[in-house]
Amino acid sequence: MTHRAVITGLGFITSIGNDRPTVTTNLRALRPGLARIEFMGNPDLPVKVAGTIKDFDVASPSWRDWRHPSGYNLPREILRSLPPHGLYALCATDQALVDAGLSPTDLTDGTTGLYGASAGSAFLLHHHLAQLHAVRGERGNPMGVVSSIAGTLNFNLAAHYHIRGAVGGFAAACASSSHALGCALDDIRLGRQTRMLVVGAEEANAESILPFAAMRALTSRDDPLTASRPFDRTRNGFVGAGGAVCLILEELGSARRRGAPIYAELVGWGQAADGHNVAVSHPEGTGLADAMQRALADAALGPADVDYVNAHATSTVAGDRSEALALGNVFTAAGAHPRISSTKGLTGHPLSLAGVMEAGFCALALREGFIPGNANLTDPDEACAGLDLPRTTLDDSPDVVLNNSSGFGGSNVCHVLRRLT
16 A cells, blocks of 8 residues: 545534534534433433534425525535435535535546445434325335435435545444545555545434433433533433534645645554444453554554544443543553543534544644543543543644544444644
């Protein structure tokens, strides 16, 4: 692999902001984007908080009723086949293209690909199937399939931007967009593509979030400022969230020839499964430890080279403990003490979007020279002994950053990002 890959564009629609400057400010200030919410008009539900998307209204199953910020190119023919989170994704991708200095015509010659990650739209799927049942199968929405199933981001965005390079989707639950980013890196390093758009998106509605309550994975806390508490002894579940992020990965030579902005270099990645349980991480974090070690080996770096780790930690009891032990085995046991934080204390957990969103956060930290602290961490779990978990944002300039993700079935992914030298 002789080609190097750099991040040249970022677009954000998230609970902590709908553009790069706002997201950067809120990351630095540790200002959360969570809000009280009442799902299904039922005040008795134990789930009271979510990571909401401001300035958008996508509560209706009809795109004609949606509201969004001005300034985006959203033709009728694309809107009619989008799910709500597809609208977020389109806006985030438009942002990223402007950020990278790319025009739509730059994407159509076959050297640009697109990888997407989402769980699809359970909201629209339920709506379309209910309509189908109501008329006993005699008619249905012609856009019902492409607007709701997993892969909807790939279908819609690739068609809208006339992408002729590699296009595909990834389904690994909360590690999905991390797999997408890793495979995009390989495509560039192998010379298969010049640039890749990596897009993750999810909805923050009852259909996408409430099913996790039945798994006892969601917090019952009702204060949006403190509900998400990664690594804290008092954590009791994650806060569901939605949004979209587009990250543009580009071959270094191409980026330099264009004079493109460069946030960071993506220098390696690793993945490993737990082989343990369909839903719960290995209690000792063995799979995630393997993924981190493989990522470091891929980047030709060691534990002592890492300055900051953006942890996957979602604020669940079992998941955070597993990751803390994995971090201890990889770093503390080797005498290394990188700063570690989970930004989900601010954003909540946006499921398959998490990996690419947090890779974007890592790119901001590298370019802007800061390390986000751990929001709401007051009493670290005993499994965190030996880990450096800053409570406040540090004005330190990291050179090497790790980004962790974990999904159902023990699917673990780690990326290594580095300040370009």
